[in-house]
Amino acid sequence: MDAHGILYIGIGTVASGPALVDLGKRIELQISKLFDLKDVLLSVCYTQIAQGEKRPLVMVYHLEKTALERIPNLNDLESQITELLETETSPNLAVEVRLYEQIQIYQLNEARDPQIEGILNGGTPGPYAIYAAIEPAAGTDYDLDNWYRQEHLGLVSEVGGFIRTRRYKLRELFTFDISVGQQNENIVPRYLAIHEFQNADYVGGTLTPPTAWSARILQSVRHVDISVYKLLNFSGTRDG
DSSP states (O other): OOOOEEEEEEEEOSOOHHHHHHHHHHHHHHHHHHTTOSSOSEEEEEEESSTTOSSSEEEEEEEOHHHHHHSOOGGGGHHHHHHHHHTOOOTTOEEEEEEEEEEEEEOOSSOSSHHHHHHHHHTOOOSEEEEEEEEOOTTOHHHHHHHIIIIIHHHHTTSTTEEEEEEEEEEEEEEEETTTTEEOOOOOOSEEEEEEESSSSSTTOOOSSOOHHHHHHHHHOSEEEEEEEEEEEEEEOTTO
């Protein structure tokens, strides 16, 4: 059974180590109840590799079509989400709840490594991931999509340890910053690519040399947000 979208929970906090993990577990439990996430194909939790990430903990729930359609409108849940967050005592806590629809899966036809083949066949997440969110310039969505499909993903897949890329388009968003007690108006890019890798050799680096198409795309976008994570834990498989 294929996933049709994801529910993304990004947690921003000054907490780290075991305190960060415990905070994530508490929020995950409450979010699961709030959204009735009883038939999730796969739930994944990633944590930051280096200190200083805007969202040091990210939880992603892979949803099949009926589960995706059953998710309530996030604005309708504003009061419940706010109440949930206000019970936490972690200083400067900020949470982003995003609902995405899947637009592309990219992986090699034949894995170069038996471990990568096992991950692909088992439907489990990669040990490392780059979350690349992009908000294109007005009227350039089609060009961004073509760049991914015709050039960029092919180059990314040439890097050792590449497993897969999944691309998404933002459907709904709720952001809240508990430190100021109001909804956060920061720009959240509409397009998200999650690049999964077997090892950390590439993670955090850049593709070289940059191509003319890549330079044009990245110079024209309104906003780019790139975060690097390592797998903390997961349950289930993408195959259901």
